Amino acid sequence: MPASNEREEWQRALDGDRAAMDALLRRHERSVYLFGLRMCGDEEAAREVLQNTLLTAFEKLASFRGDAKLSTWLFTLARSHCSRLHRRTRSAPLHDVSLDVPLSAPVIPDEDQNQEAEASHAQMARLVGTAISLLPEGQREAVVLKDVQDLSLEEAAGVAELELQAFKSRLHRAREQLKVNLATLLQEQPASTGITACPELQSALHASRNAGVDRAVCTAIEEHLKICERCRELMGPLQDAAALCRRLPGGAVPEEVQRAVRTALANAVGK
Numbered sequence: 604m605p606a607s608n609e610r611e612e613w614q615r616a617l618d619g620d621r622a623a624m625d626a627l628l629r630r631h632e633r634s635v636y637l638f639g640l641r642m643c644g645d646e647e648a649a650r651e652v653l654q655n656t657l658l659t660a661f662e663k664l665a666s667f668r669g670d671a672k673l674s675t676w677l678f679t680l681a682r683s684h685c686s687r688l689h690r691r692t693r694s695a696p697l698h699d700v701s702l703d704v705p706l707s708a709p710v711i712p713d714e715d716q717n718q719e720a721e722a723s724h725a726q727m728a729r730l731v732g733t734a735i736s737l738l739p740e741g742q743r744e745a746v747v748l749k750d751v752q753d754l755s756l757e758e759a760a761g762v763a764e765l766e767l768q769a770f771k772s773r774l775h776r777a778r779e780q781l782k783v784n785l786a787t788l789l790q791e792q793p794a795s796t797g798i799t800a801c802p803e804l805q806s807a808l809h810a811s812r813n814a815g816v817d818r819a820v821c822t823a824i825e826e827h828l829k830i831c832e833r834c835r836e837l838m839g840p841l842q843d844a845a846a847l848c849r850r851l852p853g854g855a856v857p858e859e860v861q862r863a864v865r866t867a868l869a870n871a872v873g874k
Protein backbone atom coordinates (compact mmCIF):
# COMPACT_ATOMS: atom_id res chain seq x y z
CA MET A 604 0.00 0.00 0.00
CA PRO A 605 1.37 3.47 -0.85
CA ALA A 606 2.55 5.47 2.12
CA SER A 607 -0.07 8.18 1.57
CA ASN A 608 -2.96 5.70 1.77
CA GLU A 609 -1.41 4.21 4.86
CA ARG A 610 -1.18 7.66 6.39
CA GLU A 611 -4.88 8.27 5.74
CA GLU A 612 -5.62 4.95 7.32
CA TRP A 613 -3.44 5.91 10.27
CA GLN A 614 -5.32 9.18 10.62
CA ARG A 615 -8.62 7.27 10.70
CA ALA A 616 -7.16 4.97 13.33
CA LEU A 617 -6.13 8.03 15.36
CA ASP A 618 -9.66 9.32 15.08
CA GLY A 619 -10.86 6.14 16.72
CA ASP A 620 -11.67 3.97 13.70
CA ARG A 621 -11.00 0.56 15.20
CA ALA A 622 -11.27 -1.28 11.87
CA ALA A 623 -8.62 0.96 10.29
CA MET A 624 -6.28 0.30 13.18
CA ASP A 625 -6.81 -3.45 13.04
CA ALA A 626 -6.14 -3.48 9.31
CA LEU A 627 -2.95 -1.45 9.76
CA LEU A 628 -1.49 -3.60 12.46
CA ARG A 629 -2.57 -6.89 10.88
CA ARG A 630 -0.69 -5.95 7.73
CA HIS A 631 2.55 -5.58 9.64
CA GLU A 632 2.06 -8.35 12.18
CA ARG A 633 3.90 -11.02 10.24
CA SER A 634 7.03 -9.01 9.47
CA VAL A 635 7.29 -7.86 13.10
CA TYR A 636 6.91 -11.48 14.23
CA LEU A 637 9.62 -12.66 11.80
CA PHE A 638 11.89 -9.85 12.95
CA GLY A 639 11.39 -11.01 16.54
CA LEU A 640 12.07 -14.60 15.60
CA ARG A 641 15.36 -13.77 13.88
CA MET A 642 16.58 -11.25 16.44
CA CYS A 643 15.17 -12.23 19.82
CA GLY A 644 15.25 -16.00 19.98
CA ASP A 645 12.50 -18.58 19.88
CA GLU A 646 8.84 -18.42 18.94
CA GLU A 647 7.79 -17.60 22.48
CA ALA A 648 10.09 -14.57 22.54
CA ALA A 649 8.89 -13.52 19.09
CA ARG A 650 5.25 -13.67 20.22
CA GLU A 651 6.04 -11.63 23.30
CA VAL A 652 7.89 -9.03 21.25
CA LEU A 653 5.02 -8.84 18.76
CA GLN A 654 2.46 -8.44 21.51
CA ASN A 655 4.45 -5.72 23.29
CA THR A 656 5.15 -3.94 20.02
CA LEU A 657 1.46 -3.80 19.13
CA LEU A 658 0.59 -2.61 22.63
CA THR A 659 3.18 0.17 22.47
CA ALA A 660 1.96 1.09 19.01
CA PHE A 661 -1.56 1.54 20.45
CA GLU A 662 -0.27 3.59 23.37
CA LYS A 663 2.02 5.79 21.31
CA LEU A 664 -0.35 6.07 18.40
CA ALA A 665 -0.43 9.85 18.52
CA SER A 666 3.35 10.21 18.61
CA PHE A 667 3.84 8.38 15.31
CA ARG A 668 4.38 11.27 12.96
CA GLY A 669 3.60 9.57 9.72
CA ASP A 670 6.71 10.92 8.02
CA ALA A 671 8.36 7.55 8.52
CA LYS A 672 6.92 4.34 7.17
CA LEU A 673 4.77 2.54 9.70
CA SER A 674 6.81 -0.65 9.24
CA THR A 675 10.04 1.18 10.12
CA TRP A 676 8.47 2.62 13.25
CA LEU A 677 7.19 -0.81 14.30
CA PHE A 678 10.65 -2.36 13.82
CA THR A 679 12.11 0.36 16.02
CA LEU A 680 9.57 -0.49 18.73
CA ALA A 681 10.16 -4.23 18.26
CA ARG A 682 13.90 -3.72 18.51
CA SER A 683 13.67 -2.01 21.89
CA HIS A 684 11.28 -4.68 23.23
CA CYS A 685 13.73 -7.29 22.00
CA SER A 686 16.67 -5.80 23.86
CA ARG A 687 14.55 -5.36 26.97
CA LEU A 688 13.70 -9.07 26.75
CA HIS A 689 17.40 -9.90 26.34
CA ARG A 690 18.32 -7.84 29.40
CA ARG A 691 15.66 -9.61 31.43
CA THR A 692 16.84 -13.09 30.41
CA ARG A 693 20.55 -12.33 30.26
CA SER A 694 21.38 -14.76 33.03
CA ALA A 695 19.19 -17.46 31.49
CA PRO A 696 20.52 -19.66 28.70
CA LEU A 697 20.15 -18.23 25.22
CA HIS A 698 17.02 -19.08 23.35
CA ASP A 699 17.00 -21.52 20.52
CA VAL A 700 16.61 -19.73 17.23
CA SER A 701 13.93 -21.39 15.20
CA LEU A 702 15.44 -22.25 11.86
CA ASP A 703 12.57 -23.67 9.94
CA VAL A 704 10.90 -20.41 9.01
CA PRO A 705 11.07 -19.18 5.45
CA LEU A 706 13.54 -16.38 4.83
CA SER A 707 10.84 -13.82 4.06
CA ALA A 708 7.20 -14.08 3.09
CA PRO A 709 6.03 -17.63 2.42
CA VAL A 710 6.43 -18.67 -1.17
CA ILE A 711 3.17 -19.61 -2.79
CA PRO A 712 4.09 -22.27 -5.33
CA ASP A 713 2.90 -22.00 -8.91
CA GLU A 714 0.43 -24.64 -10.01
CA ASP A 715 2.94 -26.14 -12.41
CA GLN A 716 5.87 -26.08 -10.04
CA ASN A 717 6.77 -29.63 -9.19
CA GLN A 718 7.23 -30.89 -5.67
CA GLU A 719 10.92 -31.43 -6.11
CA ALA A 720 11.47 -27.75 -6.84
CA GLU A 721 9.38 -26.81 -3.81
CA ALA A 722 11.36 -29.15 -1.60
CA SER A 723 14.65 -27.77 -2.84
CA HIS A 724 13.42 -24.22 -2.37
CA ALA A 725 12.39 -25.01 1.20
CA GLN A 726 15.74 -26.66 1.82
CA MET A 727 17.58 -23.64 0.45
CA ALA A 728 15.49 -21.25 2.54
CA ARG A 729 16.28 -23.31 5.65
CA LEU A 730 19.97 -23.31 4.78
CA VAL A 731 20.02 -19.54 4.31
CA GLY A 732 18.04 -19.16 7.54
CA THR A 733 20.67 -21.20 9.38
CA ALA A 734 23.50 -19.19 7.79
CA ILE A 735 21.78 -15.96 8.94
CA SER A 736 21.28 -17.26 12.47
CA LEU A 737 25.04 -17.95 12.64
CA LEU A 738 25.88 -14.26 12.10
CA PRO A 739 26.90 -12.10 15.08
CA GLU A 740 23.95 -10.07 16.39
CA GLY A 741 24.72 -6.72 14.73
CA GLN A 742 25.38 -8.30 11.34
CA ARG A 743 22.28 -10.46 11.68
CA GLU A 744 20.19 -7.37 12.35
CA ALA A 745 21.61 -5.62 9.27
CA VAL A 746 20.77 -8.55 6.99
CA VAL A 747 17.33 -9.08 8.53
CA LEU A 748 16.33 -5.43 8.14
CA LYS A 749 17.75 -4.87 4.67
CA ASP A 750 17.56 -8.24 2.92
CA VAL A 751 14.78 -10.10 4.74
CA GLN A 752 12.44 -7.23 5.60
CA ASP A 753 13.41 -5.28 2.50
CA LEU A 754 13.72 -1.88 4.15
CA SER A 755 15.65 0.81 2.28
CA LEU A 756 19.24 1.44 3.39
CA GLU A 757 18.18 4.67 5.09
CA GLU A 758 15.28 3.04 6.93
CA ALA A 759 17.34 0.04 8.01
CA ALA A 760 20.15 2.30 9.25
CA GLY A 761 17.57 4.30 11.21
CA VAL A 762 16.17 1.22 12.93
CA ALA A 763 19.68 -0.04 13.70
CA GLU A 764 20.58 3.41 15.08
CA LEU A 765 23.63 3.74 12.81
CA GLU A 766 24.89 6.40 10.42
CA LEU A 767 24.21 5.40 6.83
CA GLN A 768 27.87 4.77 6.03
CA ALA A 769 28.41 2.69 9.16
CA PHE A 770 25.33 0.66 8.36
CA LYS A 771 26.54 0.04 4.79
CA SER A 772 29.89 -1.26 6.07
CA ARG A 773 28.20 -3.53 8.57
CA LEU A 774 25.85 -4.84 5.89
CA HIS A 775 28.80 -5.47 3.59
CA ARG A 776 30.65 -7.43 6.30
CA ALA A 777 27.45 -9.31 7.09
CA ARG A 778 26.94 -10.40 3.49
CA GLU A 779 30.57 -11.51 3.20
CA GLN A 780 30.23 -13.55 6.39
CA LEU A 781 26.95 -14.97 5.12
CA LYS A 782 28.73 -16.27 2.02
CA VAL A 783 31.36 -17.90 4.22
CA ASN A 784 28.67 -19.49 6.40
CA LEU A 785 26.82 -20.80 3.36
CA ALA A 786 30.01 -22.20 1.83
CA THR A 787 30.77 -24.00 5.10
CA LEU A 788 27.26 -25.42 5.29
CA LEU A 789 27.33 -26.52 1.66
CA GLN A 790 30.78 -28.08 1.55
CA GLU A 791 30.74 -31.38 -0.31
CA GLN A 792 34.20 -31.57 -1.87
CA PRO A 793 36.58 -34.17 -0.47
CA ALA A 794 39.73 -32.67 1.01
CA SER A 795 42.61 -32.98 -1.43
CA THR A 796 45.40 -33.02 1.14
CA GLY A 797 45.88 -36.79 0.96
CA ILE A 798 46.39 -36.76 4.72
CA THR A 799 44.01 -38.83 6.78
CA ALA A 800 42.97 -38.09 10.31
CA CYS A 801 44.03 -40.05 13.36
CA PRO A 802 41.91 -42.76 15.04
CA GLU A 803 40.37 -40.29 17.50
CA LEU A 804 38.78 -38.33 14.69
CA GLN A 805 37.74 -41.55 13.01
CA SER A 806 35.86 -42.54 16.13
CA ALA A 807 34.30 -39.06 16.29
CA LEU A 808 33.04 -39.67 12.75
CA HIS A 809 31.67 -43.04 13.79
CA ALA A 810 29.87 -41.49 16.76
CA SER A 811 28.48 -38.63 14.67
CA ARG A 812 26.95 -41.11 12.25
CA ASN A 813 25.40 -43.18 15.01
CA ALA A 814 24.25 -40.58 17.50
CA GLY A 815 24.18 -37.34 15.51
CA VAL A 816 26.24 -34.21 15.96
CA ASP A 817 25.68 -32.27 19.14
CA ARG A 818 27.62 -29.50 20.84
CA ALA A 819 29.77 -32.01 22.69
CA VAL A 820 30.93 -33.60 19.41
CA CYS A 821 31.79 -30.18 17.94
CA THR A 822 33.69 -29.16 21.09
CA ALA A 823 35.58 -32.44 21.13
CA ILE A 824 36.63 -31.91 17.50
CA GLU A 825 37.79 -28.36 18.19
CA GLU A 826 39.74 -29.47 21.26
CA HIS A 827 41.29 -32.34 19.37
CA LEU A 828 42.41 -30.12 16.50
CA LYS A 829 44.20 -27.89 19.00
CA ILE A 830 46.39 -30.68 20.32
CA CYS A 831 46.79 -33.17 17.46
CA GLU A 832 49.73 -32.54 15.11
CA ARG A 833 48.57 -35.07 12.58
CA CYS A 834 45.07 -33.64 12.23
CA ARG A 835 46.23 -30.04 12.21
CA GLU A 836 46.80 -30.20 8.45
CA LEU A 837 43.09 -30.89 8.06
CA MET A 838 42.03 -28.06 10.29
CA GLY A 839 40.53 -25.62 7.78
CA PRO A 840 37.16 -27.00 6.69
CA LEU A 841 36.66 -29.24 9.70
CA GLN A 842 37.40 -26.48 12.16
CA ASP A 843 35.05 -24.13 10.32
CA ALA A 844 32.30 -26.71 10.46
CA ALA A 845 32.84 -27.53 14.13
CA ALA A 846 32.96 -23.83 15.00
CA LEU A 847 29.44 -23.39 13.59
CA CYS A 848 28.06 -25.21 16.65
CA ARG A 849 29.70 -22.71 18.99
CA ARG A 850 28.31 -19.73 17.09
CA LEU A 851 24.73 -20.98 17.21
CA PRO A 852 22.60 -19.10 19.75
CA GLY A 853 21.73 -22.21 21.74
CA GLY A 854 19.87 -25.48 22.01
CA ALA A 855 19.86 -28.22 19.42
CA VAL A 856 22.26 -28.29 16.48
CA PRO A 857 20.23 -27.92 13.27
CA GLU A 858 20.44 -30.63 10.63
CA GLU A 859 22.29 -28.38 8.13
CA VAL A 860 25.09 -27.79 10.63
CA GLN A 861 25.20 -31.47 11.60
CA ARG A 862 25.52 -32.40 7.96
CA ALA A 863 28.36 -29.90 7.42
CA VAL A 864 30.25 -31.35 10.39
CA ARG A 865 29.68 -34.94 9.25
CA THR A 866 30.82 -34.12 5.71
CA ALA A 867 33.94 -32.31 6.92
CA LEU A 868 34.72 -35.20 9.27
CA ALA A 869 34.23 -37.76 6.52
CA ASN A 870 36.51 -35.75 4.24
CA ALA A 871 39.14 -35.42 6.98
CA VAL A 872 39.04 -39.13 7.71
CA GLY A 873 39.10 -39.89 4.01
CA LYS A 874 35.97 -42.01 3.88
Ligand SMILES: [Zn+2]
Nearest residue numbers: 801831833834
Ligand atom coordinates in the same frame (compact mmCIF):
# COMPACT_ATOMS: atom_id res chain seq x y z
ZN1 LIG B 1 44.20 -36.32 15.45
